[in-house]
Amino acid sequence: MASGYGLAGGPSRCFPFWQELLACYVVNTDADDMSGGKKCLPVLEDYYECLHHKKEAARTRALQHAYRRAEAAHPRENAPKAGTIRNLGLLGKEEDTKSVLSATKK
Known part of the structure; x- marks a missing residue:
């Protein structure tokens, strides 16, 4: 949720990913040089996946498509x-x- 709190009142499901992303930026950048932030791209990708589930949805669609294709190739006898x-x-x-x-x- 936008407030940072989950539905049950605790931290949101993506809060640990956000903390990891912030820690990466703190360690790899400073006020003058922001180029170290490129090292945080995998962590940023994990955080976005937690928020939006795009990779998981694509994987699910691919599995469903493969299952339907296999079913069509071998119809019930x-x-x-x-x-x-x-x-x-x-x-x-x-x-x-x-x-x-x-x-x-x-």
Whole structure:
């Protein structure tokens, strides 16, 4: 949260990353020379990731895409047809219901 406090009143989830970033800047820079701040880029990247979760979201999207691609490459063998699924529970279609239910129990 913007106030620096988390939802439960303690420090926010990214506060340790912020402290680490400040410590890096204090150690690597001084009032006259700010070039040492380049050493803090990995720490700054960690802090931004904590705030925005961009890398985590990209990784999740990539995993979901790979899973969908794998599912499309290997469709289910005994999947019921759309017409069979529509018939489930309707009067006069008990045979279809029994055949689908027996196929799913295997």
